[in-house]
Amino acid sequence: MTGASLAERRAVAGWAFPRWLETRTLVVILLAVGLLIQTGRHVEVDRMVRLTGDALMAAAGLDVDSQVARGVEKIAGSLFPLQVAKRTDISRIEGFDRTELPLLAHIETVAHQVERMNPETLTMEAHTETVEFLVEPVGYLIHVAAKLVETLEIALWGTVIAIVMSAPLAFFSASNLTLNRYTYMIARALVSGLRAVPELVSALFLVMAYGFGPIAGVLALAIYSAGFLGKFFAEDIENSDVKPQEALRAIGANKLKVLCHAILPDVMPQYIAYALYVLDRNVRTATVIGIVGAGGIGQELKGRFDMFNYSHVGTILVAIFVMVFVIDQLAARLRRRYL
Amino acid sequence: MSFDAVVFAGIGKTFADGTQALNDVSFTVAAGEFCVILGPSGSGKSTLLRTVNGLAVPDAGCIVLSGEALTPITLPRLRRRVAMIYQQFALVNRASVAHNVIAGALPATPTLRAVLGLFGAKDKQKACDLLAAVGLAPEHLTRRVSELSGGQQQRVGIARAFMADPTAILADEPVASLDPRTSRDIMTLLRREARERGATVLCSLHQLDLAMEFADRIVALRNGEAIFNGPPSAFTASVETRIYAVDKARAS
Ligand SMILES: Nc1ncnc2c1ncn2[C@@H]1O[C@H](COP(=O)(O)OP(=O)(O)O)[C@@H](O)[C@H]1O
Ligand SMILES: [Mg+2]
Numbered sequence: 001m002t003g004a005s006l007a008e009r010r011a012v013a014g015w016a017f018p019r020w021l022e023t024r025t026l027v028v029i030l031l032a033v034g035l036l037i038q039t040g041r042h043v044e045v046d047r048m049v050r051l052t053g054d055a056l057m058a059a060a061g062l063d064v065d066s067q068v069a070r071g072v073e074k075i076a077g078s079l080f081p082l083q084v085a086k087r088t089d090i091s092r093i094e095g096f097d098r099t100e101l102p103l104l105a106h107i108e109t110v111a112h113q114v115e116r117m118n119p120e121t122l123t124m125e126a127h128t129e130t131v132e133f134l135v136e137p138v139g140y141l142i143h144v145a146a147k148l149v150e151t152l153e154i155a156l157w158g159t160v161i162a163i164v165m166s167a168p169l170a171f172f173s174a175s176n177l178t179l180n181r182y183t184y185m186i187a188r189a190l191v192s193g194l195r196a197v198p199e200l201v202s203a204l205f206l207v208m209a210y211g212f213g214p215i216a217g218v219l220a221l222a223i224y225s226a227g228f229l230g231k232f233f234a235e236d237i238e239n240s241d242v243k244p245q246e247a248l249r250a251i252g253a254n255k256l257k258v259l260c261h262a263i264l265p266d267v268m269p270q271y272i273a274y275a276l277y278v279l280d281r282n283v284r285t286a287t288v289i290g291i292v293g294a295g296g297i298g299q300e301l302k303g304r305f306d307m308f309n310y311s312h313v314g315t316i317l318v319a320i321f322v323m324v325f326v327i328d329q330l331a332a333r334l335r336r337r338y339l
Numbered sequence: 340m341s342f343d344a345v346v347f348a349g350i351g352k353t354f355a356d357g358t359q360a361l362n363d364v365s366f367t368v369a370a371g372e373f374c375v376i377l378g379p380s381g382s383g384k385s386t387l388l389r390t391v392n393g394l395a396v397p398d399a400g401c402i403v404l405s406g407e408a409l410t411p412i413t414l415p416r417l418r419r420r421v422a423m424i425y426q427q428f429a430l431v432n433r434a435s436v437a438h439n440v441i442a443g444a445l446p447a448t449p450t451l452r453a454v455l456g457l458f459g460a461k462d463k464q465k466a467c468d469l470l471a472a473v474g475l476a477p478e479h480l481t482r483r484v485s486e487l488s489g490g491q492q493q494r495v496g497i498a499r500a501f502m503a504d505p506t507a508i509l510a511d512e513p514v515a516s517l518d519p520r521t522s523r524d525i526m527t528l529l530r531r532e533a534r535e536r537g538a539t540v541l542c543s544l545h546q547l548d549l550a551m552e553f554a555d556r557i558v559a560l561r562n563g564e565a566i567f568n569g570p571p572s573a574f575t576a577s578v579e580t581r582i583y584a585v586d587k588a589r590a591s
């Protein structure tokens with residue numbers, strides 16, 4: 001048969017190639033657009049676009065009064081220069097030992113004039129007062145570094161506890177492993193319950209229960225991450241290749257043996273990838289939940305912010321940025337090499 | 340060894356959706372025999388093999404293994420000596436070759452030891468011996484199954500099957516996803532090892548030439564019914580026509 005006659009042939013009865021855009025798809029797209037327009041009005045998308053446009057024009061050097069540009073300028077002005085040194089009034093240091101200064105530190109003496117009333121003459125007289133400060137040139141950097149390490153430790157422990165908690169949760173909430181309908185339902189409910197409360201909210205309550213500090217942070221991260229890991233781990237277990245499982249069951253291996261020798265080897269690489277992702281995420285979240293008092297760099301940030309120490313805040317923000325960036329790079333490199 | 344290893348007596352199986360996969364299948368396989376179940380796809384070969392280790396439960400008839408009837412009570416004990424080899428190998432792809440083979444020793448390993456992965460020295464030695472016997476090299480031990488060729492994967496599957504000292508081996512189209520040359524190698528290997536270790540083999544195939552070459556006995560299935568049972572020498576062209584004639588009738 002030649003090409004021409006093939007092309008000329010009429011449609012075969014009963015065969016119609018599906019249309020590219022079906023009516024149903026079209027309706028869904030229209031509905032979605034309508035929803036976006038309606039919600040966009042509520043979240044002031046139009047104003048956002050206008051303000052951003054002004055800011056961009058101001059940044060380009062045009063003579064436009066931009067509220068956003070002014071705000072950014074003000075923030076940047078107060079954050080810089082960053083706080084690096086630590087300066088402490090010696091009179092406030094308990095048991096200060098002049099002969100044993102910390103590394104690189106020196107004592108700075110500041111003299112300033114104070115006007116004070118002389119009670120006898122009832123006139124103001126000038127006095128010279130000296131205040132001594134202990135100056136540690138990179139003292140604040142070291143303090144921030146220590147807080148960063150604490151943040152990492154909170155994230156690590158939150159993740160470790162989550163891994164331990166998520167394993168049994170996942171086993172019982174996987175339909176092919178659970179013992180019976182009740183263990184399945186209870187485990188499922190637990191897994192979604194744990195994920196239902198965002199870390200920031202649970203941290204708020206945990207700080208009330210355990211007080212300020214890292215314990216609340218670790219627990220807040222652990223609770224949410226356990227739910228997260230449990231859900232995905234259970235899904236992986238359910239979707240893992242059934243053929244090798246059947247092969248072991250067929251020769252009489254019990255459930256536990258099948259779990260350890262057919263299911264776990266199959267899902268483990270994926271589980272490790274999840275756990276690393278959660279760790280990565282927990283580092284970021286640990287900085288945020290510190291703001292409600294759950295330890296780490298976030299707690300320091302909140303404290304400085306409330307005291308209007310904006311140059312300290314600047315140092316903290318830069319430090320967080322550097323930490324997240326470094327961890328991102330490290331994680332990407334590890335992932336490329338081992339997964 | 341002259342007793343009957345596997346007896347199928349009037350086996351019938353209809354799935355929940357109404358598909359009748361097996362209908363009154365009866366035949367006997369002697370101990371040590373290499374029996375090929377021949378038939379086109381959909382003829383019930385897999386279902387028949389799976390009734391032997393309880394993966395499919397027949398709703399009519401009875402299976403007798405080495406003189407013992409298969410019942411829900413005897414199944415857990417009897418299935419330990421029935422190994423299975425699969426068309427798609429059914430290995431844990433992400434696990435090592437060593438891990439996959441020693442998994443064949445799981446039924447006989449106490450649960451706690453199995454969970455901790457503490458297999459006996461004897462089992463480890465046996466796994467190595469078997470891998471050597473199926474033609475793999477020591478450097479394959481730590482390799483992931485997914486990094487092996489299809490033929491090598493089936494060799495691992497065969498090694499795993501022999502780990503439990505099976506009296507019977509169910510091979511469900513063991514060479515259907517391999518090329519003709521490798522298929523022949525694998526069939527030769529399976530037959531040789533089974534003979535050496537005194538295992539009875541029930542092997543399903545859809546290739547007539549392989550069946551003629553390797554079988555001691557051929558049982559031909561068509562639409563879930565056994566239409567031939569005998570040595571390859573008795574398998575004539577008219578039998579072959581009968582197997583495939585039905586397929587044509589079905590397709591139209
Ligand atoms: N789990 C099942 N549910 C319903 N029908 C099935 C199932 N397994 C197999 N069948 C049907 O039973 C018949 C025999 O299948 P099978 O034993 O797999 O044949 P073969 O292995 O010879 O290709 C086929 O018609 C198939 O569709
Ligand atoms: Mg089949």
